[in-house]
Amino acid sequence: MNKPSSANAFMLSFLVYSGLLPFLVIFLNIIGVIDVKNAAFEKYLTLFQHLLIFGIPIVFYCLVSKQRLRDIVPHEPLSFKNIVLVIFIALFSIPLMLWVGTITDFFVEDTFSDVVDDMVNGYSTGFIIAAIAVMPGVFEELMFRGVIMTGFKRKGVIKSTLVAALYFGIMHLSLTQLFYAAAVGVILGILVHYSNSIYSSMLAHFVINGVQALWLKLVISTAPEEMLETAEETPFIETFTAATLLLAFTLPVLIALLALYIYINKGKNIDYKYSLTPKKEFVCDLEAGRGSIIDGCFVLTIIFYVLYMTMMTFMGK
Numbered sequence: 001m002n003k004p005s006s007a008n009a010f011m012l013s014f015l016v017y018s019g020l021l022p023f024l025v026i027f028l029n030i031i032g033v034i035d036v037k038n039a040a041f042e043k044y045l046t047l048f049q050h051l052l053i054f055g056i057p058i059v060f061y062c063l064v065s066k067q068r069l070r071d072i073v074p075h076e077p078l079s080f081k082n083i084v085l086v087i088f089i090a091l092f093s094i095p096l097m098l099w100v101g102t103i104t105d106f107f108v109e110d111t112f113s114d115v116v117d118d119m120v121n122g123y124s125t126g127f128i129i130a131a132i133a134v135m136p137g138v139f140e141e142l143m144f145r146g147v148i149m150t151g152f153k154r155k156g157v158i159k160s161t162l163v164a165a166l167y168f169g170i171m172h173l174s175l176t177q178l179f180y181a182a183a184v185g186v187i188l189g190i191l192v193h194y195s196n197s198i199y200s201s202m203l204a205h206f207v208i209n210g211v212q213a214l215w216l217k218l219v220i221s222t223a224p225e226e227m228l229e230t231a232e233e234t235p236f237i238e239t240f241t242a243a244t245l246l247l248a249f250t251l252p253v254l255i256a257l258l259a260l261y262i263y264i265n266k267g268k269n270i271d272y273k274y275s276l277t278p279k280k281e282f283v284c285d286l287e288a289g290r291g292s293i294i295d296g297c298f299v300l301t302i303i304f305y306v307l308y309m310t311m312m313t314f315m316g317k
Helices: 004-030 039-065 080-107 112-122 125-151 153-171 176-194 198-222 225-232 236-264 298-314
Strands: none
Touching: 004 039, 004 125, 004 153, 004 298, 039 125, 039 236, 080 176, 080 198, 080 236, 112 125, 112 198, 125 153, 125 176, 125 198, 153 298, 176 198, 176 236
């Protein structure tokens, strides 16, 4: 079942499922089954939402395909040098995300930041790390660099990485996050492809989210109110200039780190049927798997995303 058509069908099913979940929560709240205003319920939902949104579809996929998760997801142990490289790659990916996000914010109102600000300001540091860094790092990577990217493996490194990154951006169901999530998704895909390990993208995802969350909490808790208000009113050209200068210094380092990572792991550009004790080998060739990855489910996924975002935009107005 690990083929492009299955991955596209899984993504479409997941998108419909995740798109309907908020409406299910609203319905259950209306009929009195849950109380979304209850502080305890809100806290546990925030912490375990990734288990609900991603965990259930992943388990369902394994049951339908009659496969174990370890047979789908590449999970070789990471060497110490890879761990160090992944951490630095993650850190130097953040300026790229900020730059892309700055451009996106100019065209689309950023409502996601307000949600994150409220979470960071309202919960303890440990809770924030668990909810924003650990849970997304595990479950989002299992889905996108695990199940979905595995489905496109026969199409080669480039196509499988790009499609998984696109789906990763779409998954956020936010125009604000679409482009920078897709950009970092490419980097995360490269990490997994060349280490043959989902642990590389999990670690990078954890570092990226964790560092940003901790930095935001530090700023909110220590900066004067006037300074925060001034920062929010900073003209776009100033924000964009600062983000561009930061990217100019950090992008060459990021490229060099990725090149070093690929060079060190070039012998691992082999897919060992995703097990720790390899028996079969499958070379992930850049030229492998020529042909289209677009099918009916892929097209429907794009259509669903466009319609959903259009509906949410009008509801927001």
